[in-house]
Amino acid sequence: MLKAADLEAIRAIIARAKRWDLFFSLLGILSLMVGVLTFTVLFVDMAIQGVPRLSLDFFTSFPSRRAENAGILSAWVGTVLVMMVTALSAVPLGVAAGVYLEEYAPKNWMTDIIEINISNLAGIPSIVYGLLALGLFVYYFGFGQSILSAGLTLALLILPVIIVATREAIRAIPQSIHEGSYACGATTWQTVSDHILPYSSAGILTGVIIGMARAIGETAPIITIGALTFIAFLPTAPFAGDPPAGLFEWIFAPFTVMPIQMFNWTSRPEAAFTVNAAAAGFVLVFMTLAMNGLAIYVRYRLRKNIKW
């Protein structure tokens, strides 16, 4: 039989253990709150500073030496065009590489090298990609400090993201789908194009959106290739101007993008430009949040809808 004193002692131990559990729970919530709070303060502070500055003029004006006249027209047009180049080059390449590694790759040293290499590429700092682009695209290929150079640089940067997302999406498809398709006499490519790609498309899309959201905010590699910070003109539209431009002349145009415009304004001492930086930053954060939110939504829908 337990003595009353022992019982008391055991109860005390249990109570102490429970207190520690509670203490750690609170610590965990507190740590999470540090993140939540920082994000909220960052967002609200920027909104208070920047939102009053947002107007139609802000979106339709070029940067200017006078802060109150300055706008982000060349910056957002540049961002949209650079993102187009990035998406058009990174998505086909990344999805193809992901499909190869999941569906075709034999188990040999070559595949191992490719796999190790991709995870290594994901760990390389973005500014190093900028140096690669400076040496390769800007000077060796002679693309210059153009939209094309910037788009390709960001494409290399997000390639690992898209490859990994593609592979994960494909791996989520049960083996029985493959086997069913092969049993009907389909070739590997028929299996991939008729079954694997359609079923994994939502997962791939999530990865693509997350990659693009990352690319939109990347500043360092684009500064490194030498993007200008003060651009008061737009790239020529296809077939516009005199003599008429070609369909793709804009890809060689000088440009600026949203984060670089924001960096430029942040690094000026005048308070009026800081307000502009806040406004540009608000637009930028809003865009990345919207994209990330979309990705989370797509993934959530996917998890809910697909039951194998």
Add this chain to the structure above:
Amino acid sequence: MTASASMPSDPLPLGSGISDRLSKKASRHIKERIIEALLFAAAAFSVFVTIAIVYVLVKESWVFFETVPLSDFLFDTQWTPLFDDAHYGIMVLLSGTLTSSGVALLVAIPLGTIIAIYLSEFAGFKVREIAKPFLELLGGVPTIVYGYFALTFLTPILQKIYPDLPGFNLLSAGLVMGIMIIPYVASLSEDAMRAVPMSLREGSYAMGATRLQTALWVVTPAATSGIASAYILGISRAVGETMILAVAAGMQPNLTFNPTEPGATITSYIVQVALGDLPHGSIGYQTIFAAGLTLLLMTLAFNLLGYWLRKRFREVY
């Protein structure tokens, strides 16, 4: 009548039908091969990217090291490549990188680990479902925005606590960088902890251990390799981070390990040079490739360390 044609006892139709099918198959085979080759090329492209990175950095650095001896690069205590009296001591930039990364990791590793343990072992399903996407959002904010936040919000607050703090300093940049890295550390560590089999936890609970005891003495040790690689990823993020430092830490080369001083890092130096108008092929132009090569070697070393840790401490169940 027509039904009998499909009966198995019928002889196979001879003639053009079958050879048509066979030839079709051959073309199908060729098409498959071509597609496979194209897909392989896409996968192999990533290897060319790595080779290109190494080639470009080494090629330009080679020219740099022909004029600047390696010993000067490693042991000089000044970094003034753009002055008449040029010195190329990478130590100066490394000190900035290490100091700011140190501050960032002091924030990110404890908070990230606590969050990971909390989410994996304590939090309910609902909390986790909300917290994980939120952490992803936190990791998705553009770093230039964090830089703006460090410069215009955190530094003034810190200046109220330490009035001597200069407007540009490694401390506020490092702190914000730490917040930025939390999601990477937390989410990878949490994945590692969740991968620990349930039976280990059940065993621990059956012995009368509490949640906290189970988390600290059973789950965490079992997930060491994953947690270690999460830390390594955090370190290489910190070392490679650029814009926060370029905006908030001041870009003045300064051999110091004191976070309350301004300083330049390897990355912010590259940005500084790229913003100027250095002629292609000048020694100043080549310094950024030498700096980039140093950065690449550092991150490569961390990646290898992470790979080794994963192998060394992997627990197989």
